[in-house]
Amino acid sequence: MSANSGLNSAKAAAALGLHRFGFGPVGDAIAAIAADPRGALLADLERPDAGQIDASNLMSSAKAAREVSDFRAERRAEQKLAARQQQVTESGDGQAAKLPGAESGAPAQKPPLPQQIILSEAKARFDAAANAEIGLVERLVWFWSNHFCVSADKDAAAVGAYEREAIRPYVLGHFVDLLQAVESHPAMLVYLDNVLSMGADSIAGINQDKGLNENLARETLELHTLGVRSGYTQADVTNFAQVLTGWTRLRPEEPVHGGEFVFVRRFHEPGDQIVLGKRYMDTGLDQGRAVLADLARHPATAQHIAEKLARHFVADDPPPALVNKLTKSFLDSEGDLKQVARTLVTAEESWAAPRQRLKPPAEWIAGVIRLTGTEADIPIGRLMNAQVALGAPLWRPPAPNGYSDMEAAWIDGVPRRIDIATEFAGRASRAEPLELLESSLGPLASAQTRETVAHAESRGQALALLVMAPEFLRR
Amino acid sequence: MKLHAPSRRELLLASGALFAWAHLPKIARAEGRDPRFLTIILRGALDGLATVAPVADPDWLALRGDKALTLEGKTPALKLDEFFALNPAMPQLHSMFEASEAIIVHASATPYRERSHFDGQDLLESGLPKPGASESGWLNRALAGLTPAGRVDPRGSKLFAVGPVTPLVVRGPAPVLSWSPQRVLAASEDTVRRLLALYRDCDAKLAGVLEDNSKLVPALEKPGTGQKAVAAGPGQVRAYFAEAAGTAAKFLAQPDGPRVGALALDGWDTHFNEGIAQGRLSQLLGALDNALGTIKANMGAAWRETVAAIVTEFGRTARINGTDGTDHGTATVALLAGGALKGGRVIADWPGLTPADLYQDRDLKPTTDLRAVLKGVLRDHLRADEKALAQIAFPGTETVKPMAGLVA
Numbered sequence: 001m002s003a004n005s006g007l008n009s010a011k012a013a014a015a016l017g018l019h020r021f022g023f024g025p026v027g028d029a030i031a032a033i034a035a036d037p038r039g040a041l042l043a044d045l046e047r048p049d050a051g052q053i054d055a056s057n058l059m060s061s062a063k064a065a066r067e068v069s070d071f072r073a074e075r076r077a078e079q080k081l082a083a084r085q086q087q088v089t090e091s092g093d094g095q096a097a098k099l100p101g102a103e104s105g106a107p108a109q110k111p112p113l114p115q116q117i118i119l120s121e122a123k124a125r126f127d128a129a130a131n132a133e134i135g136l137v138e139r140l141v142w143f144w145s146n147h148f149c150v151s152a153d154k155d156a157a158a159v160g161a162y163e164r165e166a167i168r169p170y171v172l173g174h175f176v177d178l179l180q181a182v183e184s185h186p187a188m189l190v191y192l193d194n195v196l197s198m199g200a201d202s203i204a205g206i207n208q209d210k211g212l213n214e215n216l217a218r219e220t221l222e223l224h225t226l227g228v229r230s231g232y233t234q235a236d237v238t239n240f241a242q243v244l245t246g247w248t249r250l251r252p253e254e255p256v257h258g259g260e261f262v263f264v265r266r267f268h269e270p271g272d273q274i275v276l277g278k279r280y281m282d283t284g285l286d287q288g289r290a291v292l293a294d295l296a297r298h299p300a301t302a303q304h305i306a307e308k309l310a311r312h313f314v315a316d317d318p319p320p321a322l323v324n325k326l327t328k329s330f331l332d333s334e335g336d337l338k339q340v341a342r343t344l345v346t347a348e349e350s351w352a353a354p355r356q357r358l359k360p361p362a363e364w365i366a367g368v369i370r371l372t373g374t375e376a377d378i379p380i381g382r383l384m385n386a387q388v389a390l391g392a393p394l395w396r397p398p399a400p401n402g403y404s405d406m407e408a409a410w411i412d413g414v415p416r417r418i419d420i421a422t423e424f425a426g427r428a429s430r431a432e433p434l435e436l437l438e439s440s441l442g443p444l445a446s447a448q449t450r451e452t453v454a455h456a457e458s459r460g461q462a463l464a465l466l467v468m469a470p471e472f473l474r475r
Numbered sequence: 476m477k478l479h480a481p482s483r484r485e486l487l488l489a490s491g492a493l494f495a496w497a498h499l500p501k502i503a504r505a506e507g508r509d510p511r512f513l514t515i516i517l518r519g520a521l522d523g524l525a526t527v528a529p530v531a532d533p534d535w536l537a538l539r540g541d542k543a544l545t546l547e548g549k550t551p552a553l554k555l556d557e558f559f560a561l562n563p564a565m566p567q568l569h570s571m572f573e574a575s576e577a578i579i580v581h582a583s584a585t586p587y588r589e590r591s592h593f594d595g596q597d598l599l600e601s602g603l604p605k606p607g608a609s610e611s612g613w614l615n616r617a618l619a620g621l622t623p624a625g626r627v628d629p630r631g632s633k634l635f636a637v638g639p640v641t642p643l644v645v646r647g648p649a650p651v652l653s654w655s656p657q658r659v660l661a662a663s664e665d666t667v668r669r670l671l672a673l674y675r676d677c678d679a680k681l682a683g684v685l686e687d688n689s690k691l692v693p694a695l696e697k698p699g700t701g702q703k704a705v706a707a708g709p710g711q712v713r714a715y716f717a718e719a720a721g722t723a724a725k726f727l728a729q730p731d732g733p734r735v736g737a738l739a740l741d742g743w744d745t746h747f748n749e750g751i752a753q754g755r756l757s758q759l760l761g762a763l764d765n766a767l768g769t770i771k772a773n774m775g776a777a778w779r780e781t782v783a784a785i786v787t788e789f790g791r792t793a794r795i796n797g798t799d800g801t802d803h804g805t806a807t808v809a810l811l812a813g814g815a816l817k818g819g820r821v822i823a824d825w826p827g828l829t830p831a832d833l834y835q836d837r838d839l840k841p842t843t844d845l846r847a848v849l850k851g852v853l854r855d856h857l858r859a860d861e862k863a864l865a866q867i868a869f870p871g872t873e874t875v876k877p878m879a880g881l882v883a
Contacts, residue, residue, distance in 0.1 A: 414681060415688040418670065422662040430610070430643070433593070448676040452669055457519035457744030459593050461666055468670050470678035 010034040012443040019475035023135035024367040030442045041345040044136040051137050051168045053128045061161035065259030068157045069252035071113040114156040121160020123380040129366040130375040140171045148182045149402040150191040152395045159395035162187035175335030176296035186249035192216035195248040199269020217241035219400045225295040227304035242269040243288050302330035312405045315353045322349035358407040361390035368467045372428035386420045425463030433462030444471050510856050511727045512735045513783040519743030521787035523807030525751040531558040534828035542795050550752045559821045564761040567768035578811040581823035584841035590803035595788030600643035602869040615647030617868035645737045713762040720766035724773035749800040779814035804838035817883040851878035
């Protein structure tokens with residue numbers, strides 16, 4: 001092997017790694033990590049601020065809930081006042097009524113508060129992806145956020161903060177901590193209807209003639225931990241739901257702590273519960289924590305998570321050897337997600353799989369704005385609309401199982417990506433398409449792709465063709 | 476239709492490309508004139524010989540064969556003078572020509588002599604002799620030099636550009652405001668065709684998906700089918716051209732609106748099934764003609780003070796290639812339209828079409844420097860200083876004299 005071809009294959013490995021495990025190379029990233037692509041990915045896991053984003057302008061989920069509650073109350077009051085004023089005017093009294101402290105003049109131009117919040121959160125998320133050097137940890141955040149998804153359709157103001165509070169701090173920690181954080185987060189409790197679930201024999205259940213909602217318990221078993229058809233029964237679901245009664249949030253209209261997680265003993269079904277053959281004493285909140293801890297270390301959970309990780313990062317049908325390695329890594333390390341990530345990026349199978357995985361829409365969009373450097377030029381609303389157009393609206397999956405990782409879910413939408421590529425790439429009309437091709441694909445680019453990009457009729461078209469090339473769409 | 480002047484806030488909110496200068500033709504105004512100037516960049520290289528055909532050149536038919544526009548046949552070209560005729564897709568430009576409101580400068584080119592679109596567009600828009608050397612365009616720098624002293628009311632005269640991307644020609648030191656059409660033009664059929672070719676070579680699955688989608692394209696052109704098109708068809712391109720150019724005209728027409736603007740229209744790279752008399756180029760030229768008509772209509776009374784310059788990075792091969800198209804060439808046409816012109820003329824130092832006459836035995840030979848045309852308009856229409864044009868707008872062009880007599 002000549003020195004040149006050796007360098008080329010090293011660069012090809014670097015480019016593959018950056019697309020498969022990150023958001024795609026920019027600048028001279030391929031050359032920079034060619035000497036040791038695995039080492040570069042491992043180093044990404046060791047950054048002191050890994051997974052964190054600048055949240056200085058963002059509200060906590062509880063504060064957001066309180067502010068939105070106040071915002072809605074004010075709106076209702078304004079409407080009521082306006083109606084009253086209408087009556088006053090009709091009755092001939094010209095004095096206009098005003099909300100105390102309300103400013104006169106033009107009506108507010110800003111979008112409603114929940115929308116402002118989600119736009120700021122989305123901006124912070126896109127910024128993190130656009131500016132990440134490699135983006136492995138950010139990709140893990142996206143993975144876990146989708147695995148433990150909530151939806152803006154239920155509560156738009158909560159989804160961004162949920163990701164920052166329940167996902168980001170734990171993506172390189174232990175799975176059990178991630179699981180505890182997620183299942184006790186108000187956004188999840190609202191999304192999967194646990195806030196009003198109460199034991200039929202609890203104080204509140206008796207007084208209100210209300211009872212159980214199984215949703216959170218079922219999805220925790222089926223989607224978040226063990227996986228479907230892994231052997232749990234309806235009784236396990238019901239009993240686990242009893243365990244989780246009382247896990248709710250303080251009403252957002254309450255000052256100071258409204259919107260925060262709270263365990264309400266009054267809602268909690270009294271007594272021991274048997275889940276997966278094990279008896280859990282009624283220790284209140286800790287009863288649920290104990291079940292979650294056991295679910296986190298269950299072999300079925302390890303297998304389920306390993307499969308999903310391998311599918312997301314490597315292939316629709318992941319190599320069984322890789323799934324086994326990840327499962328073993330998960331069990332051996334007691335769910336240490338950093339160790340599992342290390343296994344993922346160093347396993348031979350992770351690198352040997354052909355570059356066939358179709359990037360899901362959001363990941364592809366992030367790759368486009370990174371490569372073209374257009375992040376500052378494209379309003380966040382436009383980026384979110386692009387995700388809608390591609391069938392993957394941000395933080396709004398159609399069901400609790402999140403967005404699919406399978407090519408079949410996304411390939412029919414590829415033609416719609418052409419318009420978005422044209423629009424976004426067109427904004428980077430000063431970029432050198434062939435330089436960007438080198439930055440992005442390097443030796444991975446086929447001769448046909450090089451030719452196609454080189455012969456485009458404008459820079460804009462060249463960039464659109466580049467990000468629509470099979471080597472860029474797939475990883 | 477009433478159009479309100481964009482407020483500063485609206486302009487800042489807009490995401491596209493409208494550029495405002497605080498300085499404008501003071502000298503012209505002192506003369507009691509209020510000139511408007513619009514630059515339209517055609518990206519992809521316009522086939523000048525298919526746009527304005529030298530129908531009386533003895534070598535014309537031999538050169539282009541049955542693709543040559545003539546004054547006879549099913550779609551006769553529109554006669555301009557004893558030598559040249561206009562593509563039949565452009566009746567409105569023809570009417571302007573007959574009303575002395577249009578000038579065609581043939582066999583013109585920038586100083587660029589290679590054949591890369593990217594570099595060619597760089598030169599066309601930067602006004603510099605070398606590609607990739609500039610972050611600013613000649614139009615911006617020409618305006619910046621128009622009034623050497625400080626800025627006046629920023630809500631006064633403005634430079635203006637239309638389109639989702641700010642063309643290089645208007646970028647530069649003079650501050651810029653932008654406006655973008657509401658409609659985002661879908662990817663062009665050309666882009667889809669190029670991708671399809673790539674997918675067929677490299678990724679059968681993607682090719683299959685794109686093919687399935689492309690079948691919807693014809694249906695898409697029929698209103699009411701409700702199907703999503705994968706590419707912008709001729710109707711959409713026509714509507715986009717008209718909206719972009721028409722809106723620019725509405726802004727420029729306002730008493731206190733901008734006075735100079737630019738926009739770019741894509742799609743002119745006709746390597747394959749060019750469709751000169753009928754087909755792709757014909758539709759594009761028709762869309763451009765319609766856009767010019769829209770500009771005239773929307774300018775209203777200001778049309779008599781208007782010059783629009785329609786320019787492209789280079790021309791195409793004189794001969795038709797093996798796929799009924801033309802490849803990248805050299806000289807082409809520049810079109811000028813507007814009521815301020817001393818029009819009704821084709822200006823050409825005609826190089827001829829015999830193999831020996833062609834540049835490198837393949838392209839129409841350039842005999843007129845496009846920069847001379849642009850400098851002529853900037854000097855005589857906007858009253859730009861000739862020295863500034865030679866040193867700032869088009870640096871190093873002291874020997875390229877502004878073409879005189881273009882403006883009435």
